[in-house]
Amino acid sequence: MENSELPKRVRDFRIKKGLSQEELANKTGLSLRTIQRIENGESIPRGDTLKKIAIALQVSPEEIIDWQIQEDDNIITLLNLSQLGFIFFPWIGIIVPMIIWINQKDKIKNVDSIGKVILNYQISWNILLFGMLIALFIISPLIIIIWYLYNFILIIINTRRYIKKKQVNYKPTFKILQ
Template sequence: MKLHLRIVQARQEKGLTQEELAELAGVSARTIQRIESGDSVPRNFTVKAIATALDQSFEQLMREEPVPHFAQTAPVLDDQHFLRMLNLSCFSYMIIPYVHFLIPRHVLKSEPILNRETGLFARKLIREQVSWVVIFHLSLILTLAYNLIVVKMFGNRHLVVSYLWPFFIMYLVNAVIISLNAVRIKNNFKSLNTSNGLLNVG
C-alpha cells in the first residue's frame, strides 16, 4: 500500500477529518488533501509530524507492504467506476444548468483516494463543464444582443432568433461532450488493462 493510502487509512481508523489531522500535525488542510490524493510527496519531517498525530511511528507509516497480485486490479476497476460516475453526474446540467458542475465537484472532493492520472482526468471533466456554463450564457447573451440590434435597426421582428435555438444546441453539445468522455474513459482503461495483462473492462 502506498504512503498516501496508508495515511488515509490511519486517519480514518483514528476517526479524524483532514482538517483535524492537519491541526494535530501542524500543517495546512490543503497539504493533507494533496498528500492523501497522491498529488504531493511529503518530506520526511512532514511524514514524522503526521505519524505523531496518528500515534504511529515514522517507520510504520513509511513501511511498504506487499500487495497480493489479485488485488492489483482493484485500483484500476475502482478508478474507472469513479470516473464513470463522475461523468454521469455531469448530466445534471439538464436539470440545473447554471451550477450543475458543483455536483461532479462534490463527487470528486468526496473521493480522496485517487491516483494522479485519475485525479487530473476528473478535474478536466469538471473544467469542461464550467466552460460549457460560460459558453452557454454567452450564447444566450449574444442571441439577446442580436435580437435587440435587429429590432432597433431594422424593425423586423421576423429576423428575431428564438432563444430555444441556442438553448437546445448547447444542451446537445454537452450531451455529445459527456458521451465522448464516456468513450474515452472506457478506451483508456481498456488499454491500461491490456498493457498490464489484466482483464478488460467493458
C-alpha cells in the same frame, strides 16, 4: 499492511487537517513524543491509540490502516455521466461532478485529474452558456439548443472514450482547476 505506510498515512492525514504534531497530541491526549514516534515509524498505533488518532483526524481507523488509492472505473464512469445533470439545470452539471470529485479524489485513481478536466469543462460551458443567454436577444434561441446538444454529445463520447481506455478530451475548456 506495510508498517512503512502507516506513519506516512498518519502524517498525511494530520497535514491535510492542518494540524501540527503538537496539536494532534493535544487533540488525542497522547504525548507529543508518541505522535513523533508514530510518524517516524518507531511505533505502530494499535487499539485505543489508533482510535484516538482516527477521531482527532476525523477518519476511521480503517482508513489509517488500509488507506490506499484504488482503481474503480465505475466511479470514473459515474463522474463522467454525472455531468448530464446539466439537462435539468446547467449548474447541476458542475455540482454533482464536484461532489463526486471532492469525495473520491484522494481515494480512487484518476478521479482527481479527470474530475479537474470535467469541472474545468463544465464551468467553461456554463460561462459560455451564460454569455449566450445574454446574447439571446441578438442571436436565435437555436444556438442555445445546439450548445446543449453539443455538451450532451461530448459527455457521451468522452464517457465511451474512457471506457475504451482512451484519453478524454473536453473542448472548449478554461483551465480553472490545476
